[in-house]
Amino acid sequence: MKVYDRSAVVAALNVEKAIDLIEEGFAAYSSGRATVPPVGHLGLVEPPGECHIKYGHIHNDDFFAVKIATGFYENATLDLPNGSGLTIVFSARTGFPQAVLDDGGHLTDVRTAIAGCLSARYLAPSSIHRIGIVGAGVQAGLQLDYLQYATDCKDVTIWARRVDQATELAKQMQANGLRIEVVESLEKLCLACNLIVTATPSTKPLIRAEWIKSGTHITAVGSDGGGKQEIDSALFRKADHCIADSISQCVSHGESHYAIRDGYIKESNLKELGNIISGAQDGRRNDREITVADLTGVAVQDIQIAKSVLLSIESA
């Protein structure tokens, strides 16, 4: 069994290959060509922490993978990152562990950003005039970073609960040739942007349905566990297409969960990202429609990004 640390994983990551593989992974998942058991969850109380286990197998693949991610929200007081994690890759021929990617959660961050990129590729209107980023954490920055693989748009508005953090993120991202404005009104962001990504740990809806105008796509990536919500559930009624990365996960703990609970949609109204990718279901039909993507993170992303790293290492 080989062990690769964060720097080895970062060095081996080929973004375009990872995007291609994750795209394939979503399509395999939605067409039933993958086995993905329910997410495992362990909660700790003192200090408060959580551990999620995502695992599965894309049929006929040589590997299967188990990804373990942790979030301990008092780590900041120890000057440590909240999140950590690793992925163990097993042979699907023998069950023997082949490699541990001890990446500290970096691959989870990246595969989440890639899902945002794919959502934009398949669901955003044909012309994106301004990108809105809601949140200013690591994931908000990565989402913006990876959107460059989906659009040429360089005009960005950032809103975050803490303006200083939004300004800090804007400073970092301006180095990438983006023209960024920070706003204190989230409504203003919604009116100005037709591609919006929310990446916050919010537990209450931030974006109101009435703020979203015709021709907008919104991706919500924050609802990775129960109790989180970034978007007014009424937006699911207003939207023309509601897309889940995994319907079973989203109805359990995504934004979609609230929309169904509140009677705005039924589970049968949800489409799955992998089916939009494969063409099995229709996504956006014109530039006037509103689309919402609810991303909770699916094991196929973890499997495919791990595979992309291992393939890079092996071919090096």
Place this chain on the structure above:
Amino acid sequence: MKVYDRSAVVAALNVEKAIDLIEEGFAAYSSGRATVPPVGHLGLVEPPGECHIKYGHIHNDDFFAVKIATGFYENATLDLPNGSGLTIVFSARTGFPQAVLDDGGHLTDVRTAIAGCLSARYLAPSSIHRIGIVGAGVQAGLQLDYLQYATDCKDVTIWARRVDQATELAKQMQANGLRIEVVESLEKLCLACNLIVTATPSTKPLIRAEWIKSGTHITAVGSDGGGKQEIDSALFRKADHCIADSISQCVSHGESHYAIRDGYIKESNLKELGNIISGAQDGRRNDREITVADLTGVAVQDIQIAKSVLLSIESA
């Protein structure tokens, strides 16, 4: 993060310390002082294989652990062991991975044998005149090995579906000062022994209720997943005490599952091993009673044996 391979784990394993910690772990589990989510399961089809994930946290412990075990039953054709596995130990303060015990499944084998040992310690009659071992695989041998920590009895009867394997196990175990006979009749074994351990991958009951005489304790360790059964479910009606390592797991996929399905007992008739250990529930009251222990393997065993190994390594 440190990685220890099988030889390092084997060298660091202190059996008596591991038994003590697993004993404590069962007591913590049954008294609600541990969080143990449902076992994760991934099935693979071609070749047939399975992956089980057991994980949890004993409250106030510095560590939590995730144990991943695999079983690929065509590995024998490749001259490889069927089972493999590893345990990842995380800090319960930060969620950061601390160590990987890449033991190839050895700790799972040992903690299973220790649960058998503890079942015998707490449930077997005061005088054991002959031990019966049903099965001749790795786990059957380990069960016999670890029973020396529960009893001085040196007289052993072995039965296995394949007589040649039973004879081979008998040969190995005789080196340990045991007096072993191999029988071709399982009924004969049941009549001769008052401590019986079944450790087979059987999917049909091997031991009939009418073969078990007054004053016998039986431990069944084979039912680690759905579809396995070693004991006639009617034995649960005949037994004076039916003990599960985990009631929730045993009613889902242990021997107890069949006994409840067949109407011989109710879930409320089951007692839990940790409660017998702590004294919260009564076990055997005299040497005439029949007791049955249904072991499916609980994450607290995995956590505690991993902890025992790490403590040994750190104190070395």
